[in-house]
Amino acid sequence: WQHAKNMELRIMTEEHGWKVYDLHGSLFFASTQNFLALFNPQDDPDEVVIDFRNARVKDHSALEAIDLLAGRYTQLGKTLHLRHLSPDCLELLDKAKGMIEVNVLEDPFYHPADNRLG
Numbered sequence: 001w002q003h004a005k006n007m008e009l010r011i012m013t014e015e016h017g018w019k020v021y022d023l024h025g026s027l028f029f030a031s032t033q034n035f036l037a038l039f040n041p042q043d044d045p046d047e048v049v050i051d052f053r054n055a056r057v058k059d060h061s062a063l064e065a066i067d068l069l070a071g072r073y074t075q076l077g078k079t080l081h082l083r084h085l086s087p088d089c090l091e092l093l094d095k096a097k098g099m100i101e102v103n104v105l106e107d108p109f110y111h112p113a114d115n116r117l118g
Contacts, residue, residue, distance in 0.1 A: 007031055007055065009038050018047040018081075028058035032065035041072045046079060053084040063092050070096035 007025035014020055027035050073080040080099050
């Protein structure tokens with residue numbers, strides 16, 4: 001399961017200068033530290049996108065890591081956009097809730113493990 005802790009990342013720049021992090025892999029309790037280490041908000045531009053199209057948010061620890069990262073960008077006055085998260089992730093996020101770009105045609109549908117759903 002050690003390999004499951006690793007997330008792959010592809011970094012791109014959109015035409016209007018936004019930095020896009022394209023994540024691949026599973027985000028869960030064992031991979032949250034590796035996930036957070038992938039980002040350096042101080043060095044990023046004012047507009048940053050994290051695309052979860054090829055990633056899966058598995059549990060509450062993953063949601064907390066996303067919220068923590070969102071707070072780091074907000075503290076620096078930067079805007080973080082979260083793409084392709086499931087509707088359940090949207091409901092369970094706190095700080096990052098307003099950063100999610102909803103696209104009902106492209107967003108995945110799955111349930112992260114969390115006792116707030118049960």
